[in-house]
Amino acid sequence: MFYFSYHSSAMERFASESEALAHTLAEVLAEKLERKSNFFKENCVRNTCYVRMNRYPPCPKPSEVYGLMPHTDSDFLTILYQDQVGGLQLIKDNRWVAVKPNPRALIINIGDLFQAWSNGMYKSVEHRVMTNPTMERFSTAYFLCPSYDAVIECSGDCPSYRNFSFREFRQQVQDDVKKLGYKVGLPRFSNHLY
């Protein structure tokens, strides 16, 4: 019971501090795009934002098993804290690069919805987690999401994506995963053929 309440208050703090940080960052990015900076305050709601606690047990065959498959996040912004073990990698110039653990730093990821909203000015970077042969790894992530009915309107004169609601996006991701075994994501909403 003690541990549960200790953990739950720590997680509540992580969630509320991350929420505030995510809103500040989203506002700054919106200003840079010369778009309404209160869009996130108006459209992001607590019941769709979430915290995920990831545990990666040691894996005897790290070259054969991913901790987490390559993916992009289906949200606006992700605030991630990783422990000292390492294993997170992201795609840069077509190569996987390691994100070095830093106990004093949070990792901020742009998600698919921000990529669409910014008309591709900000990119939802593909990332993955490698397993470690001897060490257990933990990470905690906060996902900033809009309400299911919020419409993601791509900015600019030549929008790369059609308008879509978060509900539509989630449904499409779920359908693709079920039918194809993987997420297609934003290309499904592209105004150009892919």
Ligand SMILES: O=C(O)CCC(=O)C(=O)O
């Ligand atoms: O564990 C990590 O470092 C990454 C977690 C992640 O990408 C996710 O939860 O979407």
Ligand SMILES: [Fe+2]
């Ligand atoms: Fe992720």
